[in-house]
Structure formats: structure tokens, C-alpha cells
Amino acid sequence: MFICLCTQAADANGRDQDHRGVPPGWADRLFEQKTYDFGRVPAKAHAEFDFPITNIYPFEIEISRVRYTCECTEPILHKTVLGPGEQTNLTARLRTERFQGRKGATLTVTFVRPEFAEVQLHVTAYIDPAVSLEPAELDFGTLQPGQKASQEAHLTCTNRPDWRIETLRSPNQRISASLTQIERSGQQVRYRLQVHLEAAGPLGPFKEVLVLQTNDPQNAEIPVLVTGRVATEVEVYPPVLWLGVLQPGQKTSKILVLRAQRPFTLRSGTADLPDLSVETPKNTQAQTLWRVTVRYQAPSRPGKHQGILRLQTDLGTQTLEIPVQAMVLASEEK
Numbered sequence: 001m002f003i004c005l006c007t008q009a010a011d012a013n014g015r016d017q018d019h020r021g022v023p024p025g026w027a028d029r030l031f032e033q034k035t036y037d038f039g040r041v042p043a044k045a046h047a048e049f050d051f052p053i054t055n056i057y058p059f060e061i062e063i064s065r066v067r068y069t070c071e072c073t074e075p076i077l078h079k080t081v082l083g084p085g086e087q088t089n090l091t092a093r094l095r096t097e098r099f100q101g102r103k104g105a106t107l108t109v110t111f112v113r114p115e116f117a118e119v120q121l122h123v124t125a126y127i128d129p130a131v132s133l134e135p136a137e138l139d140f141g142t143l144q145p146g147q148k149a150s151q152e153a154h155l156t157c158t159n160r161p162d163w164r165i166e167t168l169r170s171p172n173q174r175i176s177a178s179l180t181q182i183e184r185s186g187q188q189v190r191y192r193l194q195v196h197l198e199a200a201g202p203l204g205p206f207k208e209v210l211v212l213q214t215n216d217p218q219n220a221e222i223p224v225l226v227t228g229r230v231a232t233e234v235e236v237y238p239p240v241l242w243l244g245v246l247q248p249g250q251k252t253s254k255i256l257v258l259r260a261q262r263p264f265t266l267r268s269g270t271a272d273l274p275d276l277s278v279e280t281p282k283n284t285q286a287q288t289l290w291r292v293t294v295r296y297q298a299p300s301r302p303g304k305h306q307g308i309l310r311l312q313t314d315l316g317t318q319t320l321e322i323p324v325q326a327m328v329l330a331s332e333e334k
Contacts, residue, residue, distance in 0.1 A: 273307025
């Protein structure tokens, strides 16, 4: 099976692109992670995982299709052509409403630019027909910055009177949760799961996984999907700032664009990435669009470097948090 997305391998003017010197294994380096185990997933619960794809090269890359070996996993590719520094996700979505038991799938990503290449991603899961989650995911909808909200779900396990949830793990500090056992009999065990969220941190959509640890010796962890969106009055482009593929010591600068429906001013800009500086405009007059210059000098240590750029405006108290990423090559790489 496959999903066909795009096959054209030409630039915007219709010319075939020629990129010589593409390093061996170039496509594998676009992925930070190529395997994922969902663990034990309740039947009919929503479960998905995003494989990030980042173009670390100074030329466009293009994906033509994604094949998959099992219909238990649906691949969703959000973008087919990535310019230098652009990032997208390949979402692996489990079909828990149709399949049960131990499942696994291989997702084969086919690239046609700058040259043909294929990368295989692997997902595994156990879709447990005895465990159910209602609702299928905890969707908080759209929240205002700083807003607090709660959602409730019920987990039910049938024909396992000794089954219990022992602990839970939250993905970050803005999400907390509590469990209450509300039924235990020979036929079923039921828990009430209460999840509390504060809309702090990065603005925009979020997707987190709350992990419940059970006493099942073979498949102890149950994932619970938590989704929503933190609204923002100020839009930032690009939402993730890619500084490029750099040599050690190389300097670069990028522009961030901030836009809002009503005039605003910038108060400050800081970053936790060493050797990165933010130049906020000296103009103090409120306006609806701002351009911020970000300057960076690559460190001597090769590899991926990342941090958070924080910008404070006069629209509310919420700090804009923009992920910043750079790839530094080893001295012998080109």
C-alpha cells in the first residue's frame, strides 16, 4: 500500500535540478528518530506519533510518496517539498477502531530530489481489546495564554480483576493528572482520569502523550493523547527559526516577522542558545508588523544545536517562545 503525494522533480521554472556532491546516506540524516513503540493502546483510542523531517541541506528536497506495510497504521505527510531549513512531520496514526492485538508497520518514505532515496520508519503497538478509553483523546480545544482547563476520561479494563494503574507520567509541567479507582469487580476495573492543563509555554497547537503505568508485566504503559491549541494574538513567522547548516565559527543572521491585528511594541528579546543575539528595533512606536534580526555564530562542537528565543510584547503577559535550531558540521564535512 502507498500514499502517492507528488512526483515532479523540477524547480519553480520547470528546470530539472542537479545537486552534485550529495553525501552518502543524506536522506537518513533528515530524521532524528526512525522507530517508535506506542506500547499498549486502548481499543478505539486515538494514538499518533510525529516523525520530524528537517531539511538540513542548502537545496530543496522532495518526497514523492509514503508506502506502508500494514493498514493498521495510516501515514500522514504534511508537506512534500522542503526548502533549506524547513521542517515537516510524518504522522503515524494507529487505526485502533479496526485492528486489535500486536501490530507493526514499516513506513517507507521515497525521495525524488535531490536524488532518489528511501528511508524506512518502524512503528509497533499492542491494541488491547480489553481496555477502553472514553473519550478517545483529551482535546482541550483553543485556550487563551495562561488559561487553566480540565478534562476527564474513563479507563475500563474487562475480565482482568487484578489489573491496576500504578503511576502516571506527565510530558511537562503544564500538564498534571490524577487517577481515582471507581469500580473493581470480577468483570471490570474502572478509573477516572482527571487532567489539568495550564496554557503556558509555546503558543499554537500542541500534542502531548500522558503515560499510564500498569501492573501488566508484558505491556505496562498506556498512552493517552492530549491535544489542543494555545491562541496567540501575535503571529510569528517562521514559527521555528532554522539558522542553517554551518561550519564551526561561521556567522549568520535571520529575520523574524511578527504580525498582529492591532498595533503593539516589542519590550525585550532573549535566547538560551549560546552565541545567539537578538536585535529588537529601536523604534518604540506601536505598529502591527515588526522585523527582528537574529544573529548567530556557530560553536566549534559539531551536531544539532537548539534553544528557545523569547520575545516579550505589550500585548498581554504571554512571552512568545520560538524554537531555534542549527546544524554545525564537523570540520572535514562540506
